[in-house]
Amino acid sequence: MISIPTFDVKTGMEAGNTPTSLVYGSPYIARMDVGNAQATLSFPPKPVCTPPSCPTGTITWTDSLNGAAAAPLDGGMFSLNSEGYTEDQRIQLSGGSHVLTASYSGDNSYSASASTYAITITPAPTTTTEQPLVSNPVEGVPFQVLVGGSAQTQSGAAPTGTITFLDGTTQLGSPFSVTGFPGQNGSAPGFSLNPNFTNVTIPTAGTHMLTAQYSGDSNYASSVSSPFTLNVLHRTTANISASPTTLNYGSTVTITGVINTTVPASNVALKPTGTVSLYGNADGPIRSGLTITTVPDGSGNWEIQVAATVTPSNSESFSITYAGDSNYASVSASSNFVTVVLPDFSMAPNPAYLTITAGQTGSQQLTITPANNLASTVNFSCSPDATIGITCSFSPTSVNLTNSTPTTATVTLATLPPSATSTAAFPASPGVKWPRWPGGRGWPVGLDLVCLVALLLSFLPRQSRTKRLAFALVAASSLLYVFGCGGGSASGGGGGGGGGPVPTSVAITVSATKVPAGTSPSVTLSANVTSTKTVAGTITFWEKGNDGALTPPLTVVANSASSQVALPFVGTHQIYAQYSGDSQNQGSQSSTLNVVATGTTYMGVQATNGPVSQSSTIWVTIQ
Structure with missing residues (x-):
């Protein structure tokens, strides 16, 4: 007897055992029971025999799909268990009509027998x-x-x-x-x-x-x-051309572009919109001198016509891009290449190497040779990045190139000399000094008060001025005397005074004013602060033209501080000391000392006429 136990997908419990149709992939197994002539199937299933009197032996298990010849199913041979049945738990029948056959081999107590079961497997959704x-x-x-x-x-x-x-x-x-x-x-x-x-x-x-x-x-x-x-979207195509294909620098080129469609211009509702843009791969977006019109083409279809006249700065090709709209697809295209003949030139220095004693100048001649007959103006500049305290100048500052004729210019390097002394102090700033009033009274204040009284008298009526003149002069004299008292200075005596930071001066000293350039410390910097009070605070050494300090802040000890530094750049270093000040002393700064770092470096020279730039290098030895 063959049964097909099925199971509830939610609970996993057996739901029946004699289906005639199942959906592919649903959960079920096949069971084959062997019993005597009176055995019948039941649900829920019940044993059809009582061990140890149950049948023994094997079941041959086959399947015929859609009327085809029977074939072994899942191995084709199953052994009965002690309760006289066996199960095919791997069974998964394909879609179609199946006839399952179970053939029992028989044993000493039970004769051979066979049973069939027809079932249809429908496709899974x-x-x-x-x-x-x-x-x-x-x-x-x-x-x-x-x-x-x-x-x-x-x-x-x-x-x-x-x-x-x-x-x-x-x-x-x-x-x-x-x-x-x-x-x-x-x-x-x-x-x-x-x-x-x-x-x-x-x-x-x-x-x-x-x-x-x-x-x-x-x-x-x-x-x-x-x-x-x-x-x-409606399909679009693009074309773009540029003419002429070769032109001299400064000349114009005409760009013509077209966005084509296959939509008849009679369909006004489908007139193309959207953005059309031109772009040069050397000059970027083209916005000026651009005209865009949407008109019927020669076949009566909508097309967008684009035109522009531009002055290219270099050789390039151009592209046209249509962004599309809700009816038309975007599209782009590239033009032919346009060659721009530039006013090219070459630059040759002579001599290539200069040797200059610090404080003096050196010159080099530059020969500028045009590569063609296009006229241009060449301007000069220097790049002193690898030097310090070296400046350059050109004579003339620019040259005009015409008719392929070479011309020359002179570049001059100027250097700063080393300081004549190895010490420099803070220079006293000259001040304006008023003459003293007799008795030490302040003349400027008194004079201001006298002028003020005189100004007030000028506003009195004519008849009142004479009567009050004597009183005004007496009052002004009294004010002049009062405000003039006690205004003395530290150097001039007098009353007043008080606490607060006092002025200081700082002097800088270098161990040498000419040293080899390098990354190892080669010069000792010292600074001394002069004050009427005890000095604390820090001293920092700086140089002009350098954003960073030569040293970190150095603590002042016994009114001075010192440090060894390296001067890696060839040229003249303008070094000064800066005192920070403290609660009793004002800050101050020394004058600069010129320290020359000798050695060989280079100065870059650039020449440009706009579209073309050339460069050369001046190798210079400072001694």
Whole structure:
């Protein structure tokens, strides 16, 4: 006797054992019982024999699919257990009509027998989804679509079959074979299309409803995706040209571009809009002198005409780009290459090497030779990045090139001399001193008050001025005396005074005013602060033309500080000391000392006429 126990997918409990039809992939097993002539099947199942009197032996197990010859199923041979039955727990019948046959071999107590069971396996339902990989396809242009699907079952073989794309009810191209994968680890069987090999073409513009239809196979039912609404754009083409193809620098080139469509200009609603732009790969976006018109072409279709006249700065090609709109696709194109003949030139220095004693100058002649007969003005400049305290000048500052005739200019390097002494102090700033009023009284304040009283008298009525003149003069004299008292200075005596930081001066001393340039310390810098009070704070050594300090802040000890420094740049270093001040002393700064770092360095020389730049190097030894 053959039974097919089925199970509830939610509870896992046996739900029946004599189905005539099952969905592919649903949970079930096959059971084969052997009993005497009176044995019958029951549900829930009951034993048909009582051990140890149950049958023994084997069952031959076969399947005939859709009327074909019977074939062994799941190994084809099963042994009876002690209760006289066996199970095929691996059974998973494919879609179609099956006739299962169980043949018992017999034993000493039970004769051989056979039984059949007919059952139909229907395809499992599937779900298909699609996702175009472009938001707005273009008519007649293939685009890719991502397609996937899954079966509504938790087990089963990999699906086979095809995907057919439909525009409404119209088939688009040939079907594509799916890639299937079996259900495993709780995942349902499924299928997909590789988008890299899935190209769909819709031949006309407008609104279209795209669907993907899965064909199904013997195990899985067919399914259709939900419609995907697409706005298919009208196709556009672009052309651009530039003329002339060769021109001298400063001349203009005419650019002509066209965006073509296949839409009749009689369809006013489909007049193309959107942005058209031109671009030069040397000069960038072209915005000025640009004209854009939308008109019918010679065939009566809409086209966008673009024209511009530009002055290219260098040889280049041009491109045209149409951004498209809600009806038309974007497009771009590149023009022919335009060669611009530049006013090129060469620059030759003579001599290439200079030796200069610090404090003196050295000169080099530059020969500028045009490469063609185009006229231009060449300007000169220097790059003193590798030097310090060296300046350059040109005579003349620029040259005019004409008719391929060479011309010359002279570049002169000027250097600063080393200081004549190795010590420099803070120079006292001259101040304006008023003459003293007798008795030490402040003359400037008194004089101001006298002038103020005189000014007030000028505003009195005529008859009052005479009467009050004596009183005003007496009052002014009294004020002058009062405010003049006690205003003495530290050097001039007098009353007043008080606490607060006092002025200081700082002197800098160097161990040498000419040393070799290098990265190792080669010169000792010392500074001494002079003050009437005890000195604390720090001293920092700096040089002009250098953003960073030569030393960190150095603590003042016994009114002085010192440090060894390296001078890596060849040239004249203008070094000074800066005292920070403290609660009792004002800060101060020394004068500069020129320390020459000798050695060989270079000065870059640049020459440019705008489109062309040339450079040379002056190698200079400072001694």
